Amino acid sequence: MRISIAMTTYNGADYLLEQLESLRTQSLMADEVIIVDDCSTDNTVDLLNMYIQKYHLDHWILIKNSSNIGWRKNFRKALQKTTGDVVFLCDQDDIWNKDKISLMVKEFHKSPSIELLASNYEILDFGRNDKVKIKDVELDNGAVVPFSLKNKSISVMRPGCTFAVKRELIVLLEKYDIDRFGHDNILWNLAMIRGTLYLYLKRLIHFRRHETSASAPKQSLNRERRVVEVDTSHQIAVFLLDVARKEHLDIKIISQLENMAMVLERRRDILKDGTLMQIVHFQLKYYTYYPTFRNLLSDILVFLKK
Known part of the structure; x- marks a missing residue:
C-alpha cells in the first residue's frame, strides 16, 4: 500500500517546522509528501527548501504556485498530485503523533471497505499549548466505528487534517467536484453516503485551532448568517443527492437525501422570510x-434577537 501526504502551505512559517518534524519522524514513513505553497509572502518556502535539503528528503516534493489560487483550489491541487493508495491530509501547523500513519494504515489493511478514516485529536487552541477538551473527540480507546448517514449527520464532524483517504474516493471527488465547498466537506459526505466513512477513536494529532479557522468558536449568530449557513447545508444535500442518483446508490440513501434536502430548504425559507411561530x-x-438541541434553540434565538 503506497502512502502519500498532501499538504498545503501559505504564510505558515511560525509553526511549520514542528509539523515537518512530526512528519519526518513518523514510525512508518510516507512514500511521498506533496507540498503545494500558494504564493507565501513570508519565509515559508525557504524553510521548506532548507528542511528538505537538510534531511535529504528526496520523496518530498515542493510545488510553488505561480499565482495565489486560494485554499480550496490549492488543496485540491495537492490531492491531484498524489499517487498513493491512501492519502493523508495535512495542515501546515499541526503536530502528528509519531504513530499516526502506522496505526491508521493498519486499520485500512484490517478493513478494506474503509475509504475515509478520521481520527480523534487534541486541540492546541489559538496557538497556545492549552489542551481543550471537546466532548465528541476525547475518546482514546482505539475503536474504529462506522459513521452512517442519518437525518442530522450532514455536518462534518472532524477537521480534514484528521483524514486518511483511499484513492478511490479522491477519484470520485475529481469526478463530481464543485469548488464552492471545501474538499474535506465533500470527501466526508461522499464517504458517508457510500457507507465507507469510519471514525478512529484515538487522538493522533495536536490540532492547532486559530481564531480564523472554520473550527474556531463561532461568532454570535444573527439571522442573515443563519440563513447562509442553512442554505449551504441545503446545497450540499442537493449535491449529494445528485451523486447518489448518478452512482446508483441504495434507494434508502437516496430517500434520506431527498428528505434532508426538502427539510433544509423549508428551514432556510422560514429563517429568511418566516415568523417565530x-x-x-x-x-x-x-x-x-x-444535530443538537443547541442548534435547534439557536434557530429560535435568531428570531428573538433585535
Missing part, C-alpha cells in the same frame, strides 16, 4: 433533523 411549528415536526 412558523419555526417552532417546523421544529416540532422535524426536530430529528437538528
